[in-house]
Amino acid sequence: MDWEDENLSDNREHRNNVIHYILNNSSSKIPIKHTEIVARALNGKPALLNQVMPAVKEALENTYGILLKTVPETKSGKLYICVSKFTAVSSNEYNETQRSQLTLLFLVLSYIFMRGIPVSQDFLEEFLKGLHIYFDKTHPYFGSNIKKLITDTFVKQLYLKKTKSDKDAIENELFYTWGYRSEEEFSKKDVLDAVSKLLNKPAKQFVLQYLQANSDEAVN
Structure with missing residues (x-):
């Protein structure tokens, strides 16, 4: 094997390592850190990721139907999310828990979009109460930990963006808007x-x- 063949083989291995790492860490919907890919898949060599990233994106899209998106305006370093290139996904591809969570998410996103402004947590909680969905009670369809799902999990997954109120407003009041993943996955x-x-x-x-x-x- 000459030098060029060996280099090509190494690049292919690095590409596959990155793809496997991304696929293994995409199901949680938590953004994937650039630094973690480098550390876990490439033995801490950042230059390798820049080298193989075009091939990684191409393979993810063409083989798995996944678009690898770079999250803009992040304070946590460079982050990536995986988004399906197919806009319509059958509900049969989700289990019961995933379907219930997506339904709840759709309700929350719909309310925020129709309000047209950032929605306070108090307003959001009152809206859900009107649908007999309570932050602190178990729901027969949506289950328990509804508050944690909305105010923590959906935020970490970038479905929702949570911000604090201005200093002159009510102290520690929280507001929600569509997050980056919602902008990419949902059609308004x-x-x-x-x-x-x-x-x-x-x-x-x-x-x-x-x-x-x-x-x-x-x-x-």
Whole structure:
């Protein structure tokens, strides 16, 4: 084996190591740290990741239907998330727990989107109470730990973005908006269509949401 063949073989091995690490750590939906990939899959050699990353992304997309996205504006170093390249995924691909969590997430995202502004935790809790979903009570479908799922798990998975209030506002009040993963995985047009059908009103009646949803569709 000459030098070029050996180098090609090494690159292929490094690429496969990175792919395996990403696939093994993507199911939790927690963002994958750049530093962890380097440490765990490449023996702490960051230059190797830059070298094989184009091939890694290509293989993930073409073989597994996964888009590897770099999370913008992060304070925790470079992070990646995996997003399916297929916009419509059958609910049969999820287990019962995953389906219930996605349903709850869809309710929360719909409420935030229709409000059109960051939603305080108090407002969000009151909205869910109106649907007989309580932060501190077990629900027959959504289960227990609903508060932790919404205020912690969904935030860590980047489905929701949590921010604190301004200094002049109520002390320690928390607000929620769509997180980066939601922007990548959910269509605001689909959310608006679902709400419109539920309320039996035309989507155009919700002017701001209609404009935003169609603007996002045009960009994508």
